[in-house]
Amino acid sequence: MSTIAFIGLGNMGRPMAGFLLKAGHQLRIYARRPEVFQNEAKHLIEAGAIACSSPAEAAQGADFIITNVMGTQDVAEVLHAGSEAAIKTAKSGAICIDHSTIDPQGAKDIAAVMASKGVAYVDAPVSGGVKAATEGTLVMMMGGSDQDVAKVKEIVKNYAKTITHIGGVGHGQVAKLCNQIAQVINIQGVAESLRFAQANGADLQKVFEAISGGMAGSRMLDLMGPKMVSRDFKAGIEARLHAKDFFLVKDASTKSHLDMPALQTVAVQLEKLMASGWGYDDTSSLLKVLEA
Structure with a gap:
């Protein structure tokens, strides 16, 4: 069993840390808000984690x-x-595993600093949200050396169902941002479809049922369609998190002079969503932006 430092005990971090404890690892945990230890993460300490x-x-x-x-x-x-x-x-020979979604170049820069002290680095962003973190079924994209990734897989297999080694450091972040591009543009498409149906007086539930069985069917339609139809905007995935990732892609694509018109359009919609104060609601709130 390994000694693991776990830094960041948010809604996804806590269940991930819990799986490591169940696997028998020694866990040393840190939260940037001290009150987390008395509240949300109290059960981790009771289970043996060291605050x-x-x-x-x-x-x-x-x-x-x-x-x-x-x-x-x-x-x-x-x-x-x-x-x-x-x-x-940090001791020489330790490996950093970063599950945050960050700028690919930033990941490379951080890895270089850690390497100067003999500490390896693997960027391992995840997809699936709180539900997958709680169930231990996260999808993980990794960037790092073959040797480091092989060691890291033995740890993250406790809470990840699908693990793909993309390439060198930073490439895990590239794959995660690709995931966000396809995902959020899809959500915008669902919102526009249902807004069009709404404006033309069609039954939204029946429209959803019709198109979900056709070529427009997708995981995001299945997830977001019912939320939009029922106007249930309670966060499954907080819009502010999608917005944060999407703005990362927007900045990176601008620096690289990439033509990504759909991304640029959806970024504007996310900016309007955030400005309307819906950042802590679900990203299905993109429908409300169209309505406004």
């Missing part, structure tokens, strides 16, 4: 350092840039 006051404390003696935070700067802060970052105590 730590900083990333550096969590990383001390760890074989693996897992991060599951928000953005590129957050990952850099907890791993090497902060005053109490993990790099200050």
Whole structure:
């Protein structure tokens, strides 16, 4: 069994950490909000996890350092840039596993800093949301060396169902952003379809049933269609998280001079969604943006 530092105990991080405890690993956990230890993550401590006051404390003696935070700067802060970052105590030979969705170049930059201290890095963003994290069925995309990825798979198999090694460091992030492009543009398409039906007085439920059985059928239609039809905008996937990832792609594509017109259009819709205060609602709220 390994000693694992787990940094980031949000809605997805907590169940992932729980699976590692069940597998028998020694877990040293850190949350950027101290009150998490008294509330949401209390059960992890009761199950044997060691609560730590900083990333550096969590990383001390760890074989693996897992991060599951928000953005590129957050990952850099907890791993090497902060005053109490993990790099200050991480042992040579340890491997960082980053489940956050961040900029591919940022992942390469962070990996280079960690490598200067003898610490390896694998970017391993995930797809599937809280439901898959809770069920241990996440889809994972990895970037890193063959040797490091082989070691990491033995750890993440506890909560990931599908694991694909894409290529070198940063390529896991590329694959995750590709996932977000296809996913969110699809959600916008579902919203526009149902908005068109709505504007023409058609029964939304019957339209959904009709098109879901045809070539328009997709996982996102099956997931988002019923939510839009019933106007259930309670978050399954918070729109702000999709927006964060989508804006990453928008910036990267602009820097690379890539022509991605659908992405640009949907990014504008997400900006309107966020400006309307619906960031903590489901991304199916893209229908409400069209209605507005």
